[in-house]
Amino acid sequence: MNRTVRSVEDVLALLDGLFASESEAGRLGTGDGKDFWDRFYADRSRPVPFFVSKPDENLAAHLDRGLIAPCRALDLGCGAGRNALYLASRGFQVDAVDLSPVATAWGKDRAQEAGVDVRFLCGDAFTLPAAELSGPYDLVVDSGCFHHLPPHRRTSYLGLLDRVLAPGGHLALTSFAAGDGGMGSELTDAELYRRGDLQGGLAYTPESLRWIFSDLVEVELRRMREEPPESELFGVTFLWTALFRRGAAA
Numbered sequence: 001m002n003r004t005v006r007s008v009e010d011v012l013a014l015l016d017g018l019f020a021s022e023s024e025a026g027r028l029g030t031g032d033g034k035d036f037w038d039r040f041y042a043d044r045s046r047p048v049p050f051f052v053s054k055p056d057e058n059l060a061a062h063l064d065r066g067l068i069a070p071c072r073a074l075d076l077g078c079g080a081g082r083n084a085l086y087l088a089s090r091g092f093q094v095d096a097v098d099l100s101p102v103a104t105a106w107g108k109d110r111a112q113e114a115g116v117d118v119r120f121l122c123g124d125a126f127t128l129p130a131a132e133l134s135g136p137y138d139l140v141v142d143s144g145c146f147h148h149l150p151p152h153r154r155t156s157y158l159g160l161l162d163r164v165l166a167p168g169g170h171l172a173l174t175s176f177a178a179g180d181g182g183m184g185s186e187l188t189d190a191e192l193y194r195r196g197d198l199q200g201g202l203a204y205t206p207e208s209l210r211w212i213f214s215d216l217v218e219v220e221l222r223r224m225r226e227e228p229p230e231s232e233l234f235g236v237t238f239l240w241t242a243l244f245r246r247g248a249a250a
Ligand SMILES: C[S@@+](CC[C@H](N)C(=O)[O-])C[C@H]1O[C@@H](n2cnc3c(N)ncnc32)[C@H](O)[C@@H]1O
Pocket: 025, 028, 033, 037, 050, 051, 076, 077, 078, 079, 080, 081, 082, 097, 098, 099, 100, 103, 123, 124, 125, 126, 142, 143, 144, 145, 148
């Protein structure tokens, strides 16, 4: 008999294991999520909407409206770095982290072509040593990573924010939107564990996002706006976009 739970980390690892048959990013700290995303990014010519090298429309709008300004930024689950590259081109000092070395290699190629400076890190953002992912960051951007995490890893996510987001700093988040038959699963957390399957990502309501990020101040929460193919921006309507701010230190 192999009974190993002794710490909270052991519990989290055990819960990761319940999604053992799941072939996507839910399995943090294991190779499976990485392998899934490596295969996902292997063919750069696939018609995946977010393979375009365009920033999210909401992120560009935050800059245009002066809600965020050049600062130290982290692109969390950066993929091929489209938002990281945009921020770097606008004068931000950018770190970008992703589980998949295939994705970060693509991001590095793009950054070189564009002549912008982004520090790409490869690994599980929640277990990378603090020496590599130390922050503090004034802006954390997450476009589509959070909704691929299993429920128990929200605690790891909030722990990371707590560690790296500077007082007064912002979280710019996009996630699958529940409620209109769009992308993402609307099963309860308990049902996800019963099935051992993350269903390709979790859909969130505005209320659930507000509840999860209730230690932060909501600046804006709205649907992403659709952008036409010829636009310089990325926009699809099945995502929530949110901007949260961490309170200033007392
Ligand atoms: C839907 S993709 C979005 C990629 C990118 N943000 C974009 O919008 O183009 C989600 C990304 O999150 C990454 N990811 C998932 N879990 C992660 C983790 N624990 N640490 C770092 N990256 C992670 C995946 O490798 C994948 O590239």
